[in-house]
Amino acid sequence: DADFSLIEPDDRFRDVLELDSLDFLSLVELLSERTGVRIDEEDYPELATLSGAVGFLVGRTAGRS
Template identity: 45%
Template sequence: MNEEQIQQVVFKILKGIAPESEPSSLAPDENLRRALDIDSFDALNFFIRIHEQLGVNIPEADYGELNTLSEIVRYLASRVNVVDSTSPR
């Protein structure tokens, strides 16, 4: 799975959480919580779906460094292929 594909998955999850938003129009270094008005429940749901769809279990301690789209995609890319190269679904 490449970064482009990961980004598409992230977009889809964000769209599900904030249906009125257009995640693809976000700048890569924009703060997601602020831009999409994401609260702690949304964030938790986001991480749950990431886990479900990409198989990446993000420890709570890492939440702090995942604030922008580029940070998230980079973080996931470094883990997703390691964890599971077969069907993530």
């Protein structure tokens, strides 16, 4: 139900979308499922913003076939 059009590259997802910790975990699980990238708990801080998430995912998928 979140309006992702409101998010700027460096906005924190949890603030803009008013996510609690379970909502954020669901977002992380969805990103992992849709991209096929393993996301460990220590990676969560990198996923706090749109630009951070993109950088993380691109870095993990670069060179994959």
